[in-house]
Amino acid sequence: MGHGDDAGGVHRAARLFRIGDLEACVDLCTKSLESLPSNAITAAATALRAHAIAAIALRSPPADSERSRHNQSPAVSISRPSTAFARKGLSSRSDIRPSESGRLLRGSTLGSLSVSSGRPSQSEASDIQQIASNTAIARATFIHLFESSTDSTRALELAICSSRLCRQSDWWWEMQSGRCFARLGMLPEAQDAFKLALSLGGSLICRMHFIDMLVRAGDYDNALEVCRDGLGGQVAGVDAVLANERAGKPVTKDQGLLLAMARIYKEKKEHEKAFRLFKQVIVHDPTSVEAIANVGTHLFYENQPELAIKYFRRLIELGVNSSEVWNNLGLCQFYAQDYDGCIPCFERALSIASDADPSPAKGQSVADIWYNLSHVNIVLGDLCHAHHCLRLAISQCADHAEAWNNLAVLEVQLREPDPFSQDSQTGTTPRGRESQSLRTAIEKVQASWDTARSYIASASRVNPGLYEPWYNAAMLHFRTGNLHQSYVSVTKSLEINPAHVESKELMKSLKELLAVG
Secondary structure, eight states, rough: OOOOHHHHHHHHHHHHHHHHHHHHHHHHHHHHHHHSSHHHHHHHHHHHHHHHHHHHHHHHTTTHHHHHTTOOOOOEEEEEEEEEEEESSSSEEEEEEEOOOOOOOOOOOGGGGOOOOOOOOOOHHHHHHHHHHHHHHHHHHHHIIIIIIHHHHHHHHHHHHHHTTTTTTHHHHHHHHHHHHHOOOOOOHHHHOOOOOHTTTTTTHHHHHHHHHHTTTTOHHHHHHHHHHHSSSSOHHHHHHHHHTTOOOOOSSSTTTHHHHHHHHHHTTHHHHHHHHHHHHHHOOOOOOOHHHHHHHHHHHHHHHHHHHHHHHHHHHOOOOOOOHHHHHHHHHHHTTOOHHHHHHHHHHHHHHHHHHOOOHHHEEEEEEHHHHHHHHHHHHHHHHHHHHHHHHHHHHTTHHHHHHHHHHHHHHSOOOOSSSSSTTTEEEEEEEHHHHHHHHHHHHHHHHHHHHHHHHHHHHHOTTTTTHHHHHHHHHHHHTOOHHHHHHHHHHHHHHOOOOHHHHHHHHHHHHHHHH
């Protein structure tokens, strides 16, 4: 084979690389390397093959990689209105619990390029040194080891060897050493590596990886300090950022650090500061999905569903057509008392969630949607339809504690005799059937109470930290005259939520009755 044919094969592989056919590029480079002698064309084919493998690794990261955690889609909150027994009728409370929706990740498809684990042999160490001597091949090989095969130990060895060869003057290798140290749980070493990378002129991506490592370690104060350093050191907090922006002095053209600061304040439960930063990000980047989602969620938490509707609709306009967004839009319209508009949103959320691939997360999402639909029907007075929605929620997710609790409430409400029915009024039931009707009604009520107890027990088993099942159990025991068990259950309810007014009233009544007894 002549040099012209050799160059032609490499040129064809380069063309495949440019159009994105990476697997074919790797195959063609491999065939060329098997038939070519050692020359300049061979070096080019080797470098091209390494870059193609690295590009495949970046395109298909494993689900547990650091990059997948760093680039998760924004959290979308799902509200679960919860219901409890009251002495007269049905009382409800809005119990909002956030849940995150992560993106689906593809696993690596390069089975033939996997690297064996374990302690490297002497030959493998020499191979690492040989790879590190070529900067282009070394970087591509590191990306494959770190992103695709997740062999952090050998990736760290390659990063350290390459850093030594360049005498610790390349911030890129110091940053990668920090990422490897962080994945291996060696946080002090990772922090030192990131600091050295930043001192060598590390870019924004280096600072973002450093911040991500500090946040996952729970060191929020140092993470905020790194953000401030990246903003130029001219800001000391949220108020300074907003003051500079109002004065026409933007602190940064890239909003990544402001987003990072907002995420940190959100992790610290300082929601007002996070809200202000997210809004500032939207001013500069109206297409920031994460900022829009968080602003809408904050407004929903602050009892401003009318304003939150605008932000969730903006997400849909941007193409975020997920079941969580439609579900949240339906909740906002429900709390804004737009009952005609909320039900179509829930139906759209159900259709999207049902068409998706089956998974535990999707089952939970579908269960939440049915649960929210049941609450809409409770408010509209259609208890039978609400009962059916709760059963569908439990069929999708048997660990839905709120659905079990509300199903117990509706079981009692639906089975209790209606005092305004014709048979319940005096003089409308024949005397011969009066005792039989009363006995049948009592049996139905007792059966419904037994069923409700089993549902409440399921709710308490699934989520012992939910106070409503304990209060509902206390009310059932109180109705049946079992004051001691009622006292035990209401005590647990108050331990979980000492501010629950109904539990306090029930405890006061029980103490009076037990004192008299």
